[in-house]
Amino acid sequence: MERTCENGTLRKEDAGKTVTLVGWTARRRDLGALVFIDLRDRSGIVQVTFDETMADKVKDVRNEYVLQVKGTVCVRKEANPKMATGEIEIHAQEVTIINASDPLPIDLSDNSTSSEDTRLKYRYLDLRRPSLQANLFLRHRVCMIARNTLDKEGFVEVETPILARSTPEGARDYLVPSRIYNGKFWALPQSPQIYKQLLMIGGMEKYFQIARCFRDEDLRADRQPEFTQIDIEMSFGDEETIFATVENLMQEIFKGVKNYKLEDHFLRITWNECMRRFGSDKPDLRFGNEIQDLTPLFQNTEFQVFRNVIDNNGIVGAVKFEHAAGKYSRKALDKLQDFVKQGFKAKALAYLKMTGEELSGSIAKPLSEEEKKAVITKLDLKDDDLVLVIADQPRIVETALGALRVKLAHELDLIPHESCYKFLWVTEFPMFEWSEEEHRWVAAHHPFTAPKDEDVDKLLTDPEHCSSRAYDLVCNGYELLSGSIRIHDQALQEKVFEAIGLTPEKARDRFGFFLDAFKFGTPPHGGVGIGLERLTMILAGTDNIRDVVAFPTTNSSLDLMSEAPNTVDDAQLDVLGVAVKDKK
RNA sequence: GGUUCUUUGGAGUAGUGGCUUAUCUCGUCUCCCUGUCACGGAGAAGAUCACGAGUUCGAAUCUCGUAAGAACCGCCA
Numbered sequence: 001m002e003r004t005c006e007n008g009t010l011r012k013e014d015a016g017k018t019v020t021l022v023g024w025t026a027r028r029r030d031l032g033a034l035v036f037i038d039l040r041d042r043s044g045i046v047q048v049t050f051d052e053t054m055a056d057k058v059k060d061v062r063n064e065y066v067l068q069v070k071g072t073v074c075v076r077k078e079a080n081p082k083m084a085t086g087e088i089e090i091h092a093q094e095v096t097i098i099n100a101s102d103p104l105p106i107d108l109s110d111n112s113t114s115s116e117d118t119r120l121k122y123r124y125l126d127l128r129r130p131s132l133q134a135n136l137f138l139r140h141r142v143c144m145i146a147r148n149t150l151d152k153e154g155f156v157e158v159e160t161p162i163l164a165r166s167t168p169e170g171a172r173d174y175l176v177p178s179r180i181y182n183g184k185f186w187a188l189p190q191s192p193q194i195y196k197q198l199l200m201i202g203g204m205e206k207y208f209q210i211a212r213c214f215r216d217e218d219l220r221a222d223r224q225p226e227f228t229q230i231d232i233e234m235s236f237g238d239e240e241t242i243f244a245t246v247e248n249l250m251q252e253i254f255k256g257v258k259n260y261k262l263e264d265h266f267l268r269i270t271w272n273e274c275m276r277r278f279g280s281d282k283p284d285l286r287f288g289n290e291i292q293d294l295t296p297l298f299q300n301t302e303f304q305v306f307r308n309v310i311d312n313n314g315i316v317g318a319v320k321f322e323h324a325a326g327k328y329s330r331k332a333l334d335k336l337q338d339f340v341k342q343g344f345k346a347k348a349l350a351y352l353k354m355t356g357e358e359l360s361g362s363i364a365k366p367l368s369e370e371e372k373k374a375v376i377t378k379l380d381l382k383d384d385d386l387v388l389v390i391a392d393q394p395r396i397v398e399t400a401l402g403a404l405r406v407k408l409a410h411e412l413d414l415i416p417h418e419s420c421y422k423f424l425w426v427t428e429f430p431m432f433e434w435s436e437e438e439h440r441w442v443a444a445h446h447p448f449t450a451p452k453d454e455d456v457d458k459l460l461t462d463p464e465h466c467s468s469r470a471y472d473l474v475c476n477g478y479e480l481l482s483g484s485i486r487i488h489d490q491a492l493q494e495k496v497f498e499a500i501g502l503t504p505e506k507a508r509d510r511f512g513f514f515l516d517a518f519k520f521g522t523p524p525h526g527g528v529g530i531g532l533e534r535l536t537m538i539l540a541g542t543d544n545i546r547d548v549v550a551f552p553t554t555n556s557s558l559d560l561m562s563e564a565p566n567t568v569d570d571a572q573l574d575v576l577g578v579a580v581k582d583k584k
Numbered sequence: 585g586g587u588u589c590u591u592u593g594g595a596g597u598a599g600u601g602g603c604u605u606a607u608c609u610c611g612u613c614u615c616c617c618u619g620u621c622a623c624g625g626a627g628a629a630g631a632u633c634a635c636g637a638g639u640u641c642g643a644a645u646c647u648c649g650u651a652a653g654a655a656c657c658g659c660c661a
Contacts (some may be wrong), residue, residue: 027621034618047621055618063611080621103612107595109622114595117653170661190661217660218585342587343657403656433661446661482661500661555654 001068008044012087014073021046021090022098024128025065026108028058035059039067039090042133047080047089054092064101064128070094116546120560123551135548138257139536143210145256146230146530149249155206155232160195162188162212168510169447169500171215174225182577188214188226191529193446194514196233197486200525201517205235210532218555222478222534222545225557230535232483233527239471239485242526243425246473246481249530250423257539258419266423266473274426275395279402281429284477285422287414291401292318294389297374303366305348309391317390317397319405320379324386324412325353333362336404340390344400350389354381363389406477421538424474428452431459431466432499440501445470447496449484450526456492459499469526475538483528490518 002020010019023041030036033052038045048069050058061067071090080086106114106122108129119126126132147157166173166187173187189195191213199207211231219225230249234242247266254260267285274281277290294316298306306316328336328351337349352361352375359372359381367375379387388404390397409415431451432441441463443449451459455466470484487493493515497507507515536548546552553559573579 027623029620029623030617031620031623032617034620036620036623038621049619052618076619078619078621083621086621103594105594107610109610115591115653117591118595120653167661171659193661215660218658220660221655223660338588339656345657443661449661554652556652558652560653 002070003068006043007039007041007046008084010046010073010085010088010090012075015075015088017073018070018093019073019090020068020070021048022066022068024101025061025063025067027063028061030055030059037061037067039069040128040130044084044130046085047076047083048092049089050092050095054095057095058097061097062101062103064104065097066099066101068096068098117554117560120546120552120554123561127550132547135536135540135542136550138540139532139548141257142253142532142536142539143230145253146208146210146249149252150208150232153206153245153248155208155234156204157209158199158204158207159209160189160192160199160211164189164195167194169443171217174214174216177576177578179576190215191229192231193448194511196231196527197448197525198514198517200233200235201520201522205523207234207527208232211529213529216557219553219557221543222537224533224545224549224552227545227549228532230530230532231527232530233525235523235525237526238524239427239469239526242483242485242528243471246528246530250473253535254421254539260419260421262421262423266425268425268427270428271426271430271467272428274424275398279398279400279405280477281426281472282474282477282479283402283424284406284409284415285424285474286416286420286476287409289319289321289405289409289414291398291405292320292379294318294375294378297371297378301371302368303363303371305363305366306391313394314392315394315397317401318375318379319388319401319408320381321386321388321408321412322382323384324408325355325384327412328386336388336407339407340400340404344396344403346390346392346396346400348390349400349404350391352381352387352389354383354385354387356383361387421475423480425471426474427471428467429470429472430464431455431468431496432463434464438501442500443496444468445482445484447500447502448486448493449496450487450492451496456495459495463499473528473530478534478538479531480534480538481528481530483526485524485526488518488522488524490515490522493518 001022003022004019007021007023021039023039026038026040026045028035028037033055035050035055035058037048037050037058039048048071069090069092071092073088074091076087076089104125106118106125110131163176163186166175166185171190173190176186176188178184178186192209192211196207209231211229212226213229214226216225232245251262254262271281274283279291295310298310298316301307309316333351340346340349350363352359352364359376364372381387388401390400430444433444435442445468450469452467452469458466468484470482472479473481487496494504494507533545533548537543537545540548542548551559551561
């Protein structure tokens with residue numbers, strides 16, 4: 001099919017050229033003997049005019065008809081400054097209606113928003129939306145830069161199996177029944193973790209993969225059941241080598257995509273400090289409002305609530321918001337209290353408001369004059385400042401105030417709208433977390449993560465206070481990547497398995513091949529998995545992962561377009577040796 | 585597993601117990617129009633108000649249940 005150029009690329013310099021264009025009818029303005037059609041392809045829109053000799057040929061054309069137009073590029077008498085191609089138009093000489101279109105069930109114009117489920121049902125139409133196409137182009141750019149940058153540094157892309165063995169630690173696996181071995185199952189990889197470590201043992205030294213990962217867990221605005229990681233692993237390095245590689249990669253991506261220069265080295269803080277200051281392991285550093293520990297001010301308090309909390313190893317935490325007291329009514333603050341009670345198990349939310357020199361609010365009365373003065377001095381309170389206070393167990397205080405910090409920053413518009421990217425390495429994550437369900441310690445990152453050298457002796461005796469060599473890279477409140485230095489010593493690996501309650505027999509059963517591999521000269525190694533969607537979201541300036549995935553699912557992992565998952569024929573089940581208990 | 589919110593012509597919405605024969609915008613259909621660009625003008629069609637039960641003299645509106653969507657908590661090594 002003849003096509004001489006893309007519609008959105010035409011400019012005044014092209015005037016006089018005869019061109020053949022193809023595309024979709026974005027909009028048609030019919031003035032009778034003169035018809036204008038905005039012809040859209042993926043590059044943009046150009047106005048085509050059909051004069052009295054041509055108007056008849058397009059009288060049946062409606063929105064989204066596919067056309068081929070031959071015509072001359074002409075300078076417009078009156079330019080449209082809102083269009084990239086607004087200085088020119090195409091005077092049509094020939095037109096072919098290539099295909100018709102029914103009226104669309106969704107509205108493609110940018111100022112309208114069809115509901116999320118209608119858009120997902122007709123995703124292939126929603127994809128015609130220029131903003132969505134731009135996101136997919138952006139994602140492509142990120143992948144291209146990642147490939148080129150890593151290639152230049154000697155990393156080799158290796159594909160690892162999608163049909164793999166289930167590794168019960170961690171997220172729930174998607175399972176695939178085996179036809180040849182009835183009763184046995186593949187698992188889709190949650191990440192290529194074990195394979196990339198085996199590649200290190202296999203002597204690849206520097207590996208990467210743009211890898212699809214699968215996790216059968218409940219979704220969020222930034223989580224889909226399948227997603228893509230820029231997966232990187234390297235031998236003979238340490239944190240410094242890996243951080244340098246990632247920082248360079250991020251710099252290249254932000255330069256290539258946004259022409260934005262990131263700082264040479266990203267900030268670093270330990271996990272403990274991060275939780276203390278921000279109540280989150282993925283803090284948004286585009287605004288301040290850090291959590292303050294007020295416990296020392298109330299050591300001798302007679303306020304019973306604080307007294308009880310402090311006597312039971314709790315803390316009193318606070319977050320200050322400047323010029324916010326007037327914006328939060330009693331009702332609004334009650335709502336915030338419900339938010340922390342329901343979401344974060346906090347028993348209550350107290351507040352203080354500064355009016356002139358005077359402190360008022362829910363706990364102003366029970367506090368002594370001395371204590372109030374101490375709070376004012378400690379938080380440097382000025383007129384109209386709002387202070388949210390929670391007294392409870394430390395982790396509850398931190399996470400609840402951390403969540404309020406983010407919530408109010410949004411409500412008070414404290415977050416810069418323009419391009420602003422605050423990167424942060426969070427290091428020394430805890431080695432283990434206590435699982436209430438399983439009544440055992442589980443790996444906080446994954447069980448192949450190396451402990452800090454000085455904590456190796458505490459693995460079995462004091463798992464709670466073991467720190468690991470795991471790290472996250474955080475940007476604007478998103479966990480952009482996770483990684484760690486891995487264990488490369490068989491004895492240490494077995495010890496960590498023991499710490500999470502895996503008996504040697506069970507460990508052998510689940511990871512035997514992996515443990516065996518450690519016996520044969522395993523190099524020290526470590527790496528990261530970068531969340532491609534989250535990175536693209538940040539670059540695209542959206543907070544919904546569906547905006548950067550071509551065919552996303554709903555919150556409940558349904559594809560509304562194809563209606564997957566769905567039933568299969570009994571014959572298909574038979575051959576797999578699978579029976580369905582309760583058909584819904 | 586839990587919490588909160590949402591569901592009204594093809595699309596987006598207004599409507600908090602009777603003022604409704606359900607509002608407006610876009611789209612659709614018919615006619616007019618040679619400089620529009622979210623074209624304009626005249627007219628028309630199109631909705632058992634997600635589904636089921638209940639309260640009431642009376643329900644799009646109140647209550648309960650079901651389904652679907654969204655955000656969050658748990659979960660996500």
